[in-house]
Amino acid sequence: xxxxxxxxxxxxxxxxxKIVDVLAKNYPVVARFQGxxxxxxxxxxxxxxFVLHTIPSGVFRKNAVNIIGNxxxxxPIIFREECLEIEKTGVPVRERIAIxxxxxxILPTHRIIDAASEASKGASKxxxxxxxxxxxxxxxxxxxxxxxxxxxxENFLERFHNLKSKHITFLKQFDFxxxxxxxxxxxxxxxxxxxGFNLVDGEYFINHQLDDNKRVLAEGAQGSMLDVxxxxxxxVTSSTTICAGACTGLGIAPSRIGTVSGIxxxxxxxxxxxxxxxxxxxxxxxxxxxxxxxxxxxTGRPRRTGWLDLVALKYAVMINGVEQLIxxxxxxxxxxDTIKVAVAYKMNGVETHQIPFxxxxxxxxxxxxFKGWKRDLTKITTESDLPFEFMTYVRFIExxxxxxxxxxxxxxxxxxxxxxxx
Ligand code: GDP
Ligand code: IMO
Ligand code: MG
Numbered sequence: 001x002x003x004x005x006x007x008x009x010x011x012x013x014x015x016x017x018k019i020v021d022v023l024a025k026n027y028p029v030v031a032r033f034q035g036x037x038x039x040x041x042x043x044x045x046x047x048x049x050f051v052l053h054t055i056p057s058g059v060f061r062k063n064a065v066n067i068i069g070n071x072x073x074x075x076p077i078i079f080r081e082e083c084l085e086i087e088k089t090g091v092p093v094r095e096r097i098a099i100x101x102x103x104x105x106i107l108p109t110h111r112i113i114d115a116a117s118e119a120s121k122g123a124s125k126x127x128x129x130x131x132x133x134x135x136x137x138x139x140x141x142x143x144x145x146x147x148x149x150x151x152x153x154e155n156f157l158e159r160f161h162n163l164k165s166k167h168i169t170f171l172k173q174f175d176f177x178x179x180x181x182x183x184x185x186x187x188x189x190x191x192x193x194x195x196g197f198n199l200v201d202g203e204y205f206i207n208h209q210l211d212d213n214k215r216v217l218a219e220g221a222q223g224s225m226l227d228v229x230x231x232x233x234x235x236v237t238s239s240t241t242i243c244a245g246a247c248t249g250l251g252i253a254p255s256r257i258g259t260v261s262g263i264x265x266x267x268x269x270x271x272x273x274x275x276x277x278x279x280x281x282x283x284x285x286x287x288x289x290x291x292x293x294x295x296x297x298x299t300g301r302p303r304r305t306g307w308l309d310l311v312a313l314k315y316a317v318m319i320n321g322v323e324q325l326i327x328x329x330x331x332x333x334x335x336x337d338t339i340k341v342a343v344a345y346k347m348n349g350v351e352t353h354q355i356p357f358x359x360x361x362x363x364x365x366x367x368x369x370f371k372g373w374k375r376d377l378t379k380i381t382t383e384s385d386l387p388f389e390f391m392t393y394v395r396f397i398e399x400x401x402x403x404x405x406x407x408x409x410x411x412x413x414x415x416x417x418x419x420x421x422x
Contacts, residue, residue: 001210002258004325005246007220009316010408011270013296013303014263015328015409017041018059020219021415022407027217029065029209030058033220033249034239036106036136038129040297045414050086051297054079056219057087059096064207070102070202071239071249073136074148075111076190077183083193085362099194100202100251101149107160108183109167116176126235129270129298137238139163148199151191160188203251210256218246224262224316225270232359235274243320260323261406264313264395266330269303271296277363278306278342292332305339307367307399310400315355317401326407327397330390331416336372339393343368343400370396378411383420398422 006023008014021043025031037053043060044050052059054074068074083093094154110132117134118125128134140143146163148154157294168180209216221242225231227241240248243260247253267288270276281290285305288294294303316322333339342365344351373389382387384392386408397404404422 001213001215002076002256003206003210003216003218003246003250003252004216004219004258004261005243006261006263007241007243007320008223008336009225009262009264009320010268011225011276012221012223013269013271013318014223015264016220016263017043017052017057018328018409018412018414019263019326019407019417020217021045021060022414023217024058024061024200026066026215027058027148028064029206029216030056030061030064031038031069031098031206031218031250032072032221033069033218034071034245035237036133037075037078037131038133038237038298039221040296041219041221042412043414048089049412053082053332055082055093055097058217058219059093060091064096066097067200067202067206067250068097068099069206069250070100071245072100073104073106073133074194075098075106075131076194078131080190080193080239096195098198098200098202098205099148100205101147103138103148104140104145105148105150106132106136107146107163107167108187109164109171109180110139112176112178112180113167113171116171116178119176119395125216125273127274128189128274129296131298134238144365148194151194152199153383155189187221204248206252209253218250218339220245222317225312227319230315230319232274235272235359247278259324260320260322260416261324261326262317262320262403263326263416264308265292265328265330266333267292267308268306269294270398271299271301271303275359275363276304276306277311277403278309278365279304280306287330291335292329307342307365308397309342309365310397311345311353311355313397314353314401317403324405324406325398325401325403326409327394327405328396328409330393331377331410332409333372334376334378335374337374339370339372341370341396342366362422368396377415380410381415381418383408383418386418
């Protein structure tokens with residue numbers, strides 16, 4: 001069996017949580033392979049809403065094992081809060097989760113470094129979620145990090161204090177007030193909580209599942225345009241958010257990757273700093289934010305909004321080898337008279353279809369306009385009932401990008417999902 005991958009093609013918040021929850025009923029194994037509590041994946045079913053940060057979105061499906069892979073970074077405090085919240089609903093979280101011993105731990109001082117570093121950048125800050133993601137991945141690649149498996153070692157406490165001391169030395173360069181001990185007791189008790197979980201050699205675990213003919217669904221976090229290599233550097237996250245990250249973040253060979261599905265919104269959003277060529281700083285942008293309820297699921301920050309950007313979408317499809325598209329939130333456009341889509345950029349008056357290397361380059365989108373469908377799509381359950389103008393929009397995207405849109409989501413609920421046979 002292979003690992004099917006579902007990932008975001010824009011700047012995150014495409015609706016990955018909803019779709020993974022929908023698809024998970026057909027997968028005995030769901031896996032997160034990168035990122036950490038910077039993610040906020042929303043799920044809605046039976047009138048209940050959940051936001052998951054570290055836990056894979058298959059957790060509400062019976063019989064699905066949810067693996068937190070080695071590529072993920074875990075804050076034990078946030079993880080415990082998440083587990084207890086879900087447990088309240090009667091879901092046996094502990095039975096449904098396995099954690100790779102190679103996943104790295106976010107320490108309280110990682111979060112302090114994140115905050116100090118952002119504060120020192122002033123206007124050029126990344127707009128980090130302040131969850132300690134960057135500093136934790138820095139320690140991972142810098143070979144200083146603490147991993148989940150380390151919590152079982154006798155000298156864990158000593159190693160924790162050693163790393164904390166390194167962080168305190170590092171923090172001397174910043175003019176930043178902090179209390180390194182404030183969260184320590186809570187963090188150490190959350191580490192004890194973590195010990196109650198199935199801590200596994202994730203790479204063996206997942207490969208054995210595949211050998212046993214079990215289908216695995218890998219759930220991306222963030223989006224391709226936030227990838228540390230291919231996103232708008234330095235306004236990116238610190239992990240590999242693209243498909244290749246599923247291999248390194250789970251311990252599977254590239255030949256074991258199955259279908260790659262890319263999720264995108266029918267428009268665009270971005271939270272945090274960095275380029276956003278189709279951004280709308282006007283009433284239309286405000287309308288998108290209001291109708292789409294575009295506020296961060298992790299930080300509550302208002303998301304920046306804009307039209308769909310096909311230059312960026314095609315780029316993400318290329319980098320990931322996307323074979324199926326999943327379109328989200330078209331219902332947010334229901335009341336619009338006109339819908340625009342960027343088909344190219346103009347740079348210094350010259351048209352281009354490429355993302356420029358220079359993150360700070362000014363690009364002007366070249367738009368194609370579509371007539372709005374002006375109908376409520378949220379109750380439509382079959383493809384044949386979808387309005388002509390909407391299908392014109394869908395077909396145009398498919399033709400431009402060269403990949404079929406197999407799933408159309410028209411509302412946040414599990415049920416508001418149309419599976420197409422294209
Ligand atoms: P993720 O990080 O990719 O999982 O996405 P988020 O959960 O951060 O943001 C997506 C938001 O859109 C959530 O509030 C979802 O409940 C909501 N949502 C998902 N799909 C749809 C849809 O098709 N239509 C509408 N209106 N909302 C949706
Ligand atoms: P999900 O999985 C949207 C953004 C932050 C910031 C940049 C770096 O819900 O789609 P970080 O905390 O990772 O160092 O922040 O990345 N960012 C996200 N934006 N959705 C996310 O996750 C994000 N995770 C990080 O806003 O611009
Ligand atoms: Mg999100």
